[in-house]
Amino acid sequence: MSVIGQGIDRLDGRLKVTGQATYSAEHKLPRLAHGVMVLSTVPKGRITAIDSAMVKRMPGVILVLTHENAPRLPKPKEGGEGKTGGGEQSKPDQKKQPPNPKLSLLQDDRVQYNAQPIAVVVADTFEHARAAARSLQVRYAAEPAQLDFQQAKLRPRRPEPQPDRPPETGRGNAVRGLESAASRIDVTFTTPMENHNPLEPHATIADWQAEGLTLYDSTQNVSGVRKVAAQTFGIDVERIRVVCPFVGGGFGSKGTTWSHVMLAAMASRVAGVPVKLALERTQMYGPVGARPLTEQHLRLGASRDGKLLAVMHDTISSTSFVDDFVEPCTAVTRKAYASDSLQTSQRLATLNVGVPTYMRAPGESSGSFALESAMDELAYALDMDPVRLRLLNYAEKDPEKDIPWSSKSLRECYRVGAERFGWARRTAAPGSMRKGRTLVGWGMATCAYPANRKGAKASALINADGTALVRSGTHDLGTGTYTVMTQVAADALGMPVSTIRFELGDTRFPEAPVSGGSQTVASVGPAVYQAATAARDKLIATALGDSASPLHGLTPADIEAVDGWLRAKADPQRREAMGAVVARNGGKPIGAEASADQGDEKKRYAMQAFGAVFVEVHVDPDLGTVRVPRVVGAYGVGRVLNSKTTHSQLMGGIVWGLGMGLMEKTEMDWRFGRAVNANLADYHVPVNADIGDIDITVVDEHDPHINELGTKGVGEIGITGVAAAVANAIYHATGKRIRDLPITPDKLVV
The missing domain is CATH 3.30.365.10 (Aldehyde oxidase/xanthine dehydrogenase, molybdopterin binding domain)
Structure with a gap:
């Protein structure tokens, strides 16, 4: 009986409830120092002075890192300014920004938003570091900031096109459809800025040694952090290791690599000791993203019998002068209902705030609020049951891609x-x-x-003691990845769940995509299944070619793997323990690695x-x-x-x-x-x-x-x-x- 689908308990649950699960700020390293970020207190301007001399004399202080003494990072490629449309805002000049413009890495004296990282204080204890950081005196030459969404939206900016997130879409003639509709809805919805509040705040331990950099980071993307670090510091990606066995919640905020990660690495390099930098709760508001403000204009038109004749959804969302983020509110509208006429647009209103980011169901959560509320208003206008209205406009196929x-x-x-x-x-x-x-x-x-689904890799090893080790560089955000991947491996290997160890959260393991967009199971699951199946098949081939095995002489089609045994389908008593096959053939684990890549399915099917x-x-x-x-x-x-x-x-x-x-x-x-x-x-x-x-x-x-x-x-x-x-x-x-x-x-x- 397949273990897939069964509601088995979380395999990592005992570690968590007994405090044995090691989160990013809990790794023990010798000579570990503590870093605390200092954040700006103005939304725009220049730093004119930082009085670090007094702070350096405080107890336990090892380093005060500011724009005046921070290591100079490799310059990014000379890039042009963002494209503009008529009457729309121009994108800020990013020539002086680091390779990843989201990062504030103390390369100049510019302040672009309130709560921007402007210094890091490193000390022998957290208490000393915090006291010193709070004593750091900073003076600014403040400049006028754009903080009025209503004003900013008067000069909206067209975002750069992204895969599956075009700035505007259309089919049919929505204006004509609206004019011919018997019932019309013309309404505007707003959603506020919202902040992620995982129980585990963002935290990084950076250990920069001669041989390379190790980052213990609370992240949804160990491979992404590794690549950003390599780009930021201009070093070979192979010299960087990122480790994250447990994440205490992320919800999208930890899918992006933020400034504190690279600042911890810079501090470790300069101070010559490992540095732990854990954000305080108040520091989770500003430098690590948030759901942006949105204003959504919905116009719906329907015939008397409830058929949608026109759907128009125009969204303006807030973004930052530091870098762009688009809240794709129209994504759900483009596919939700069967209407021959549809028009959507996405625009940006730029503010002096931190860069927004993904927050659980970005676009779909805020966009569905507007669309589904408008559909309810239309149902009342038509005097129709809201469920019936939706069934009348049920999309039997993807109305956007047909x-x-x-x-x-x-x-x-x-x-x-x-x-x-x-x-x-x-x-x-x-x-x-x-x-x-x-x-x-x-x-x-x-x-x-x-x-969603992306390419992923996994490995599987069958050991001589009858256990298996399966690995992938994916993540468990508290969602159950450890458990479900063990179930997938158990099913493919034909072994009990109790004999399988699944490891994740390390760039030394086969690469997996970011754990965001609800794609981990759909991406990593097939890779685990393929790797485990390939390892099992290798084991079967080894047994069949071994004259000492009771299965010798049979064909692969004659064999099944059940509960840790290889056995003949026609005669289940003719069997051998899987570990025994490995042990008799040298004891070296038998394994395989697999890469599960998405083919052209998304071109043929809407998922x-x-x-x-x-x-x-x-x-x-x-x-x-x-x-x-x-x-x-x-x-x-x-x-x-x-x-x-x-x-x-x-x-x-x-x-x-x-x-x-x-x-x-x-x-x-x-x-x-x-x-x-x-x-x-x-x-x-x-x-x-x-x-x-x-x-x-x-x-x-x-x-x-x-x-x-x-x-x-x-x-x-x-x-x-x-x-x-x-x-x-x-x-x-x-x-x-x-x-x-x-x-x-x-x-x-x-």
Whole structure:
């Protein structure tokens, strides 16, 4: 019986709950010193003076690294300025920036945003380093900063085209379709800046020795960090090792290599000792990215019977003068519904803030809020059930590329979700459902996220003691990678899970892509499966060619690997332990390495995960407080590798979606461009008391095209649609349509 799909417990769970899991800041190195970053306190200007002399005399201080004494890094290639369109902002000159423009590496005195790294203090203890960093006196020549999104959006900039993220798209004639529509929706939605708050803040230990650089970094991309370090310092990539066996949450923020990683390496090189640089919670707001502000203009037009005649989605998102990041809000709209006429655009409003970055379901979470809220408004305009409207416009194939889906179970998700929620009992009129004085609202939304996949490598070794070692340079962000990859290897090898050790998080292992975009399982899983299968086949060939084996003389087709044994299919008693084959043939492990690359499947099939989410809200009519007693979600995500971790990931996404809809917002003092709620006390996220019942169903779905395992990612689809479903439920309860997140009580009592 296949172990794939079984809900086995997390294999790394015991290490974590007993404190034995080693996170990036916990590696023990001799002579380890501690670094603390100093961040700018103005949003734009120049540093005119840094009084480091006094700080250098403080107890335990080893080094004060500033732009005045930092090593000069290799100059980047001379690059032109960004292309511009008529009336659009020009991209900042980046000729003086380091090779990766996101990085602030003390190469000049320029300040481009508040909380930009401007110095690193290194001392013998963290306490000494922190005290010294807080004593560092910095003077600035401040300059006028652009911190007004409303002003910045008046001069929007067209982003550079990216794969699958064009600045604008179109099909048919959306303007004409809108003019001919019987019902029209023309609305604007906004989402705020939001910050990642993983329990483990960003942290790096850098150890620069003569032979090379070792980085113990909390990252979602060990190979990416390695390449950025090689580029930044101009050294051979083979001289760099990046290690990350455990990540205490990332959610996209650790998919990018940020300044502190390279600053730790620079400090180690100058100080001559290993340096640990762990960000304080307040330093997580600014220099390590955030979800950007968005303003989304949605126009929908439909015939009297509910057919979409036009879809127009125009987005402006905030970005930075340091480097660009595009929040691809229109990505979900381009594929969501069957409409012959569609038009989308993405533009940027540049501010003096830190570079935005990926945050769980970037684009799809914020974009689905706007699209799915607008679809609900259209359903009311048509006097039509919201589920029926979506079914009327169901996309049987990818409407953007006009190719079939690799698999799609969204109809079943609507059916199962509606049945489990009891949607048929809903009365349509806003304010028509109550529980005593409490207003009750029911809302729903479609969920969608791309089924991403990239090339990955893995290795597998079968040992003489009957165990196996499987490796890949991937990551476990708390999502269960250790466990599901062990399950995949066990299935391919024909060995018990307990006999297999899966190792990850090291650039010495076969290379894997960034653990982002919900692609780890779909990318690394096939590589693990292929490597394990190849190792098993080598073992079988060894046994068949060994005259001392009871299987000698049979063919590979005659053999099966079951529970750690090779045995004849026709006569299961004719068998041999897998370890015994290795031991008798010299004892050297028998293994293989595999590279699982995506072919041309994405050219022939559109790959997407889908779902439907239903939410009930209770609203206090006097106080405007919102409670969510229950959520029902149904998802089609291909083959499930572990039912328990899949359920956990989808639940976590739903919880985050509730936070996005009702709580999350980085409160900025826009006079100075600095977050004022940069802590877990004031930056509100859901806690246990905020969450009611969450009912999750994963429908059966077979996808023969995504990969040989038929599996899609589940890390991000759970958040999509939830904020919209909450907003739609609140409208159903109150008759108030809130188009600006988060939906806080003040917006409901006005």
